[in-house]
Amino acid sequence: MAALSDQLLVIAIMSYVAAMVGHAAEYAFGQRSHVGRAAAPAVVPEPALVGAGGPPAVEPVLPSSFDPPPPAPDKARYAGWFAVAATVIAALVHLGTLVTRGLAAHRMPWGNMYEFVLSVTFVGITAWLVVLSRKHTIRHLGLFVALAMVLLLGVAGMVLYVDVAPLVPALKSTWFVVHVSAAVLSSGIFLLGFVPAAMFLIRSGYDRGKRSFPYSLGARVPAADALDRLTFRLHAFAFPIWTFGALIAGPIWAEAAWGRYWGWDPKEVWAFISWIVYAGYLHARATPSVKRTTATWIAVVGWLTMLMNLFGVNIFFTGLHSYGGL
Amino acid sequence: MTVVEEKPAPAPARRPNAAWALLRNSWRQLTSMRTALILLFLLAIAAIPGSVLPQRGVDAQNVDGYYAEHPTLAPILERLGAFEVFASPWFSAIYLLLFTSLIGCIIPRLRDHFRAMRMAPPAVPARLDRLPQHAVLTGTPDADAIAAVLRKRRWRVAVRGDTVSAEKGHLKETGNLLFHLALLAVLFGVAIGSWYGWHGNRLLVAGPDNAFCNTLQQYDESGLGARVDASDLPRFCLELTDFQAKFLATGQPESFRATARVDGGAPRSFSVNSPLRLDGANVYLLGHGYAPVIKYTDRYGRSQTTTAPFLSVDGMLTSEGVAAFPDANVDPKTGARDSKLQVAFEGLYLPTAPDTAPYTRSLFPAERSPALLLFAYRGNLGMDAGIPNSVYKLDQRQVTSGRLARIGDGKLLRVGEKWTLDDGTSVEFLGTKQYATLSVRYDPGEKPVLASAAVGLLGLMLSLTGRRRRVFFRVTTGRSTLVEAGGLPRTDYAGFAEEFAQLVKDVEDRDSEGPVNGRTV
Numbered sequence: 086m087a088a089l090s091d092q093l094l095v096i097a098i099m100s101y102v103a104a105m106v107g108h109a110a111e112y113a114f115g116q117r118s119h120v121g122r123a124a125a126p127a128v129v130p131e132p133a134l135v136g137a138g139g140p141p142a143v144e145p146v147l148p149s150s151f152d153p154p155p156p157a158p159d160k161a162r163y164a165g166w167f168a169v170a171a172t173v174i175a176a177l178v179h180l181g182t183l184v185t186r187g188l189a190a191h192r193m194p195w196g197n198m199y200e201f202v203l204s205v206t207f208v209g210i211t212a213w214l215v216v217l218s219r220k221h222t223i224r225h226l227g228l229f230v231a232l233a234m235v236l237l238l239g240v241a242g243m244v245l246y247v248d249v250a251p252l253v254p255a256l257k258s259t260w261f262v263v264h265v266s267a268a269v270l271s272s273g274i275f276l277l278g279f280v281p282a283a284m285f286l287i288r289s290g291y292d293r294g295k296r297s298f299p300y301s302l303g304a305r306v307p308a309a310d311a312l313d314r315l316t317f318r319l320h321a322f323a324f325p326i327w328t329f330g331a332l333i334a335g336p337i338w339a340e341a342a343w344g345r346y347w348g349w350d351p352k353e354v355w356a357f358i359s360w361i362v363y364a365g366y367l368h369a370r371a372t373p374s375v376k377r378t379t380a381t382w383i384a385v386v387g388w389l390t391m392l393m394n395l396f397g398v399n400i401f402f403t404g405l406h407s408y409g410g411l
Numbered sequence: 412m413t414v415v416e417e418k419p420a421p422a423p424a425r426r427p428n429a430a431w432a433l434l435r436n437s438w439r440q441l442t443s444m445r446t447a448l449i450l451l452f453l454l455a456i457a458a459i460p461g462s463v464l465p466q467r468g469v470d471a472q473n474v475d476g477y478y479a480e481h482p483t484l485a486p487i488l489e490r491l492g493a494f495e496v497f498a499s500p501w502f503s504a505i506y507l508l509l510f511t512s513l514i515g516c517i518i519p520r521l522r523d524h525f526r527a528m529r530m531a532p533p534a535v536p537a538r539l540d541r542l543p544q545h546a547v548l549t550g551t552p553d554a555d556a557i558a559a560v561l562r563k564r565r566w567r568v569a570v571r572g573d574t575v576s577a578e579k580g581h582l583k584e585t586g587n588l589l590f591h592l593a594l595l596a597v598l599f600g601v602a603i604g605s606w607y608g609w610h611g612n613r614l615l616v617a618g619p620d621n622a623f624c625n626t627l628q629q630y631d632e633s634g635l636g637a638r639v640d641a642s643d644l645p646r647f648c649l650e651l652t653d654f655q656a657k658f659l660a661t662g663q664p665e666s667f668r669a670t671a672r673v674d675g676g677a678p679r680s681f682s683v684n685s686p687l688r689l690d691g692a693n694v695y696l697l698g699h700g701y702a703p704v705i706k707y708t709d710r711y712g713r714s715q716t717t718t719a720p721f722l723s724v725d726g727m728l729t730s731e732g733v734a735a736f737p738d739a740n741v742d743p744k745t746g747a748r749d750s751k752l753q754v755a756f757e758g759l760y761l762p763t764a765p766d767t768a769p770y771t772r773s774l775f776p777a778e779r780s781p782a783l784l785l786f787a788y789r790g791n792l793g794m795d796a797g798i799p800n801s802v803y804k805l806d807q808r809q810v811t812s813g814r815l816a817r818i819g820d821g822k823l824l825r826v827g828e829k830w831t832l833d834d835g836t837s838v839e840f841l842g843t844k845q846y847a848t849l850s851v852r853y854d855p856g857e858k859p860v861l862a863s864a865a866v867g868l869l870g871l872m873l874s875l876t877g878r879r880r881r882v883f884f885r886v887t888t889g890r891s892t893l894v895e896a897g898g899l900p901r902t903d904y905a906g907f908a909e910e911f912a913q914l915v916k917d918v919e920d921r922d923s924e925g926p927v928n929g930r931t932v
């Protein structure tokens with residue numbers, strides 16, 4: 086069962102890679118892409134450009150006879166939907182990885198860092214699919230979601246991997262299950278929230294006329310306003326769950342296991358830092374005099390602290406939470 | 412989602428007073444949202460060194476280790492409070508300022524909110540078609556019928572002639588205030604815990620001879636809150652009667668269970684995650700290990716037995732420790748003690764020793780094949796020097812200065828084996844006892860903190876999910892009756908259009924049912 090789980094992980098990663106390729110193909114050959122536009126006989130005016138009034142992203146390139154004939158722009162949509170299908174398959178296989186892992190260990194699959202990252206990323210991809218099913222227009226962000234999945238799962242499989250083992254006694258507690266499931270859920274959503282946050286920054290930079298590399302992506306993503314709202318919704322949804330999981334259920338369990346509900350162990354310090362930073366984001370977003378881009382940068386900082394929490398703390402520091410299996 | 416940040420400047424003071432103006436300005440600055448943001452950020456940044464540098468409150472030994480590694484840097488960091496970040500003046504300053512800002516922020520908002528809740532919804536605006544939502548109703552319900560539908564849906568309603576104003580969503584602000592007040596309550600609960608709480612840690616060997624009582628002297632390490640006196644500790648005595656550890660084949664621990672007798676009562680068992688909850692204190696199981704029982708027979712033929720807890724150095728419970736016999740070789744006739752003839756054994760205990768040398772690491776944490784590797788020392792143990800030293804290690808100063816010398820090579824003893832030293836004295840390994848490391852704690856702040864956190868979470872959810880919105884209806888009676896409705900979301904609320912449409916429909920449905928008190932769905 087454990088070996089099956091390991092194989093499923095490889096398949097999941099490969100499916101995410103396939104999704105990435107699909108999204109990239111759509112991106113490259115889509116109607117509104119530079120390549121697609123350059124190749125298409127009639128150039129469709131870029132609505133975003135008209136609104137922003139900035140210079141065009143690239144000098145119009147005339148199709149030369151040396152270029153291979155690009156696929157018809159409409160076909161690019163199929164690439165996009167292929168990518169979504171691959172993501173769904175990847176997510177199912179991902180779930181299979183978790184289930185088989187849990188069956189092999191006879192417990193919930195979040196007893197060490199490897200399993201924790203597997204679970205967090207699964208929550209992230211599920212949240213992504215839910216949001217996508219409601220709002221098809223954000224499909225273009227899928228490239229970054231799939232990329233993040235490949236990277237996170239790759240790191241999990243190669244760096245964090247540990248053999249299946251039952252929980253150590255300190256982790257056998259109902260509150261531990263509550264604590265970790267809430268932490269997994271909220272971390273997953275926070276991690277996902279980074280995607281629209283980063284896209285918002287890119288898009289609003291693009292709207293202000295920036296055309297250098299990351300901003301050039303802005304031509305292909307949804308309107309800044311929608312991204313900002315999505316960013317806020319995801320964070321506002323995850324924040325209370327994080328509050329409950331990391332700052333309430335965690336301490337309840339810590340009281341029973343270690344005799345104190347809060348002890349500034351490195352993991353606790355970083356959970357606190359993330360919480361404060363995300364509270365800062367919510368404040369900044371609610372304050373009219375703070376620019377939306379500034380607020381969103383705070384969300385990005387929050388995401389960095391989450392990464393520190395997920396990986397950094399277990400790698401750099403030792404503490405009571407270092408049963409993580411590294 | 413919108414907040415009025417700064418109130419318009421009040422009318423100029425009658426008598427300009429520079430100090431007063433400065434004070435008032437600083438207060439306004441401190442309680443602005445921008446300052447709150449900056450302080451939140453500072454708090455997050457200030458917490459970082461608390462995870463990077465070893466903290467005395469978390470593990471004092473790591474701080475000592477840091478001193479050894481960075482002898483010049485450590486004292487500087489010490490002066491900056493970097494080893495006790497969360498008790499340092501600068502960290503405290505940040506959160507105290509933040510909480511002051513919070514109070515200064517909450518009080519006016521509480522006042523405004525109370526006022527807003529008592530006030531009737533505002534009058535209907537002149538042009539309803541200018542509002543984000545607008546509809547002309549089919550049918551001609553009158554103002555009272557409209558108000559009835561709205562009231563049923565828990566809107567706050569004001570009927571003014573032929574107009575109806577309604578508003579909903581005050582819970583958002585209520586929740587927000589509750590959340591911020593709960594933060595204050597959490598801080599207060601934490602303060603109570605640190606004033607009136609206490610704790611003591613102790614290594615307790617199993618058996619009635621090793622029982623201990625709850626007094627400060629009997630703890631290896633302890634801490635009292637600022638308002639607690641040593642005499643305030645409740646009286647009870649604790650005896651560890653049994654300790655069971657189960658391990659998997661890999662050596663990973665599966666379960667621990669300790670059994671203890673409190674004040675000679677019936678044995679009660681407790682484990683990791685399920686502490687022994689006593690009246691006024693809880694006993695937590697933090698760790699365990701083995702204490703070899705060692706008997707030494709000196710040159711006068713007198714035997715002494717000591718139970719020396721050894722500290723584990725790895726997951727297989729390879730354990731190190733010292734058995735010291737400072738009273739060995741005292742001449743029974745004269746009572747004269749020869750400080751050059753004190754004896755101590757430094758040892759390595761292996762609960763499952765390998766069959767062949769080297770005997771350096773245990774193979775399994777349970778006692779499958781226990782063996783004790785001993786190194787004998789004779790000379791002055793340095794215990795009278797008045798310098799406290801660890802009971803788990805020999806005083807290395809005595810060894811390097813030659814006052815304490817090692818005798819021969821190490822010797823591996825199985826249970827019951829005896830080793831005769833060069834001077835005819837002997838040492839015997841009688842067996843082991845289990846010990847548990849316990850933490851005894853009392854924190855009266857726990858319950859207030861938990862209750863406040865729960866209230867805070869509730870408030871947070873109300874605040875984040877709540878939406879303030881207003882709807883207005885106007886019945887215009889002229890040649891024909893026209894009923895118009897308008898809606899205004901006051902916070903970011905994507906679903907408002909649907910809610911508004913549904914509300915208009917409900918009013919129309921109710922109207923078509925006639926003025927009977929039929930239920931609207």
Ligand code: HEM
Pocket residue numbers: 361363364367368371412413414442443444447451509510512513514516517587591594871874875
């Ligand atoms: C002790 C540190 C603080 C924390 C952890 C904190 C946390 C939060 C959080 C998580 C929210 C989001 C809830 C929501 O959006 O409705 C919020 C909202 C708010 N906070 Fe704080 N806060 C703190 C201090 C302050 C201070 C000092 C002020 C006053 C200057 C303040 C004023 C507000 C206001 C006005 C809102 C409502 C924003 C809105 O309209 O949504 N907070 N706070």
